[in-house]
Amino acid sequence: xxxxxxxxxxxxxxxxxxxxxxxxxxxxxxxxxxxxxxxxxxxxxxxxxxxxxxxxxxxxxxxxxxxxxxxxxxxxxxxxxxxxxxxxxxxxxxxxxxxxxxxxxxxxxxxxxxxxxxxxxxxxxxxxxxxxxxxxxxxxxxxxxxxxxxxxxxxxxxxxxxxxxxxxxxxxxxxxxxxxxxxxxxxxxxxxxxxxxxxxxxxxxxxxxxxxxxxxxxxxxxxxxxxxxxxxxxxxxx
Numbered sequence: 001x002x003x004x005x006x007x008x009x010x011x012x013x014x015x016x017x018x019x020x021x022x023x024x025x026x027x028x029x030x031x032x033x034x035x036x037x038x039x040x041x042x043x044x045x046x047x048x049x050x051x052x053x054x055x056x057x058x059x060x061x062x063x064x065x066x067x068x069x070x071x072x073x074x075x076x077x078x079x080x081x082x083x084x085x086x087x088x089x090x091x092x093x094x095x096x097x098x099x100x101x102x103x104x105x106x107x108x109x110x111x112x113x114x115x116x117x118x119x120x121x122x123x124x125x126x127x128x129x130x131x132x133x134x135x136x137x138x139x140x141x142x143x144x145x146x147x148x149x150x151x152x153x154x155x156x157x158x159x160x161x162x163x164x165x166x167x168x169x170x171x172x173x174x175x176x177x178x179x180x181x182x183x184x185x186x187x188x189x190x191x192x193x194x195x196x197x198x199x200x201x202x203x204x205x206x207x208x209x210x211x212x213x214x215x216x217x218x219x220x221x222x223x224x225x226x227x228x229x230x231x232x233x234x235x236x237x238x
Contacts, residue, residue, distance in 0.1 A: 005029035019060035095157035112226035168218030
């Protein structure tokens with residue numbers, strides 16, 4: 001069985017389809033660290049993902065989602081990890097997470113950062129990064145589940161700021177409170193069904209929102225918007 005290391009969790013997977021193995025190729029692991037768990041994929045796992053879907057998807061694709069769910073279940077229960085639907089970008093070793101409902105423009109804003117900063121900016125993940133509490137700080141990790149633009153890097157970075165994006169004619173940015181960001185972040189996670197695990201998720205989110213800087217950005221699709229958010233959150237001049 002192939003072994004993988006995603007979000008610093010080593011596991012092996014018995015897969016039914018080659019699609020998932022290809023998807024996770026850059027996260028294959030050949031080191032000596034023991035496996036934390038084994039994911040044995042079944043037709044029942046695939047059917048469960050199909051039941052949750054709003055339309056029919058190929059079984060191979062659904063298997064990849066089922067594997068992701070198994071990884072997330074382990075990460076939340078045992079590794080202080082959550083998935084956070086966002087575009088995560090690293091600059092000078094610090095990570096910035098842009099979050100918003102789908103179609104609002106978080107991927108576009110992250111692209112503007114990359115165009116503006118060039119090689120200084122590394123796209124960690126454009127859709128489903130994993131966030132973990134490690135050694136007294138929150139880190140964001142790349143995963144193979146990286147959105148329609150297929151943007152990810154197998155790396156991690158300490159989170160400096162989370163930014164909620166909304167569309168606006170004028171570019172403005174301000175500090176956000178924990179209270180106003182709580183529902184936003186909760187809506188961008190995958191929520192467990194078990195009560196005790198849900199309680200752990202809520203505690204993780206609360207810790208995240210009281211540990212990193214929080215911002216609300218109203219923006220249009222422009223370089224000026226990217227310049228404003230970068231200068232404000234990083235404290236650096238271009």
